[in-house]
Amino acid sequence: MKPRKFAYIRPDTVDEAVAVLGEYGDDARILAGGQSLMAMLNLRLVEAAALIDIARIPELDTIRVAGDKVEIGAAVVQNRLLAWPDLKSRLPLLGALLPFVGHFQTRNRGTVCGSIAHADPSSEIPLSLAMLGGEVVLRSLRGTRVLAASDFQRGVLTTAREPDELVAAVRFPVAPSRHRVAFREVARRHGDFAIIAVAAMVEDAGAVRLGVGGMTGAPAIRRIEMNGGTAARDAIETLAWDLEGFEDIHASARLRRDILRRIGPVVIEEACRCAA
């Protein structure tokens, strides 16, 4: 038995959950799928006085199309979204990148919102939310706040969530059908955290939106003009120096830049080919 002792609370509604969270604040952790949290507790990288289990709250276990957005509740596991029949047509970027998230075992419990709340710099789901310009819905006793993805993720494992706030849902804008996407990542083995993850989306005839995970604390999103010739390659060269990259046990900053230089143009080309 590895984690330190903690209390376990299983509220039945969101109102109850935010009330308990309001009481404990920083001392509590939200448990949804637990696929990052449990590992960190087992390794004693985090400690908590209480875990608040929201996985069985029915109002959080929903995928809802609302206007031009798809809202995904905090209890929706990644494999459920992957099996959602409308995924490919409405959220093609998630269709392309969800198969790279963890393994079958972890996707069966890991949630979409949990991944975003955890804010690992190289994880794929926060990258997709940033690429699509999505939103995070936060609930607390004080009310509801909606933050843009770019305002939510502040850096490595750091977000704008206040201690009494629950990430209740995330909203992904539905891609117009002309938005074609491509995604690639380099990892030591399939399902590991990406060293570098790159997504591209054709915005209009002359430009591509490029998203890079694993180079900086939060996903980096850039618009790249496609003026023919070496424009895309040059833009990625500049971007690689701009973002710099960081060093950890998996890769040096230089290797990160090199991977970006190699797969960046490939991903852009793949997205453009889809679009043609």
Place this chain on the structure above:
Amino acid sequence: MKKYHVSTTINGEPVEFLCEPQQTLLDVLRDTLNLTGSKEGCASGDCGACTVIVDGRMVCSCLMLGVEAEGRTVTTVEGIATGDTLHPVQQKFLEHAALQCGFCTPGFIVAAKALLDENPNPTEEEARYWLAGNLCRCTGYDKIIRAVLDAASEMRREAAE
């Protein structure tokens, strides 16, 4: 610390146990219920040696709390065979010598069973992708994949009869 009373179904039998909140399902299986088939390799979701099936979906029991099993149906490697008759996946692991030290084997057996329940006719690539969450430090995976694909064709043959 308060103990929780948890009611589950494990390998077809109703099972009740008491556990503290911080005990993982794997701890409960191994230490409380003496179901020591599931192994702990990493406790962080990387190795798959602790794989069990919960409500029809395979999960890492090291990343799930015992209390979270309330009302759930759990299948462990101990529940895969039918009496003395091995499951085709188990039989094929023996025939293909798909194990050396055997530490990873329970996790692979459970994961492979979950695969074949969902997809009776996987390609090699699909089998490798499905089993990507299970690590083996001995076999080099090749024999494992052969055993799983052979078990799949055996099961299809049986189903057709």
